[in-house]
Amino acid sequence: MSLSQKPWYGVNLASERLGAKALFANDDFFAPKERMLQDSDPVFIPGKYDDNGKWMDGWETRRKRGEGYDYCIVKLAVPGRLNKIELDTRHFTGNYAPAALVEACFSTTEPSVDTVWWPITDTIALAGNDQKLVDIEHDEVFSHIRLNIYPDGGIARLRVFGQPEVDWSTLANRSVDLLALEVGGRAIATNDEHFGTMHNLNLPGKGINMGDGWETRRRREPGNDWVILALGHRGEIDQVVIDTAFFKGNYAAACSIQVADIHDLPDSTLPAQSLYWKELLPKSELSADQEHLFADILKEVGPVTHLRVNIYPDGGISRIRVIGKPVI
Structure with a gap:
């Protein structure tokens, strides 16, 4: 792969x-x-x-x-x-x-x-x-x-x-989507995007169809699929939204999230390092064509800059929202 x-x-x-x-x-x-x-x-x-x-x-x-x-x-x-x-x-x-x-x-x-x-x-x-x-x-x-x-x-x-160009000082102590495209959030790497690109995950608004999300091929070997995302600004995460809109017979069955606080490291080094990032969201079940809000089960990890979203074993996600407060 x-x-x-x-x-x-x-x-x-x-x-x-x-x-x-x-x-x-x-x-x-x-x-x-x-x-x-x-x-x-x-x-x-x-x-x-x-x-x-x-x-x-x-x-x-x-x-x-x-x-x-x-x-x-x-x-x-x-x-x-x-x-x-x-x-x-x-x-x-x-x-x-x-x-x-x-x-x-x-x-x-x-x-x-x-x-x-x-x-x-x-x-x-x-x-x-x-x-x-x-x-x-x-x-x-x-x-x-x-x-x-x-x-x-x-x-x-x-x-x-x-x-x-975001004036982050005006957003201090305010909850915002730190991963949003309009504040500079971006997808960095994934092991597979056969049916749908990882760059759809932080597009504005709801997905418009099944092709407007990230979808991997059917996995025929052990393991799971993953994607690495960079926040638009370092921040503390309060909520994560995983939306499987339009993914019905092919949604990701579960997900977990790891995070890191990274400064001045090349993107090319992150996939290998991400294996050892700390856990934010324990492995959690997902459902078809549904918006999932995770808050109380998120672990306290302090300020972070990057996420690794693992899906099990494969499938599709429409949108990811990372709600939190920027650390100025």
Whole structure:
């Protein structure tokens, strides 16, 4: 069974599901700007047309017949420090945007073309039916980005990876979901995610179907499956919610949780170390398609930064919530 330990670029702050919004585009004649922020992968539907032409899964402007360029202003789900930007042109072949440049700003009100925008990329050459990942080397906190495309064309998806900027001092002594995506919680590694990715576990809201959770293959050997998660901030845990929504004939039959207080260790070292982490939640039964709240049986372990969630023997979990108080 292979270990899944995927690169972590940060939270997609341009996620529609997380709350990002496409505020304005000077043109979205062929395909609306809002599609560009969808979390799902873009699709191509042969033979599908609407009143303006071929239906495309992304943002697409009309063919420009004069000087200038097209642009779209996006409000990020939460302000943050940016690491990478992905410009996805999948399924755009003869109609992709040939080049792009990304600018950003921080604003507490809705920005406009008159706002002072800071370039955070050089002009980027794009190709059709491609995914372009660009490093961002700025330490400022940004709340909005402006995607400029030259001169026109289509972008299937825009993803803006970064670290949410949370003023944790305002959350001191308050119970929050320390694992929530919007505060920087993340999945680090798992031994298996055959049917559903570990990165679904801390998505906002309830799961939308069985594919919107973490699910391992059917185990045919001794042992159990597991996932390692990092909290958005060091904290003391009061409650844990394990939600098996939509998992009925394939839910995890039981779970346990181990925890650790870790500083400055590479993610790659954690799977082996996690075998010896202290126990927070003893092995506890789970039920199908149900939200389970664990509080009184949690052990006192002090402040922690990471969790290892064990499921027995295999199966699926939709969401994990870790309610506690940040230690400032």
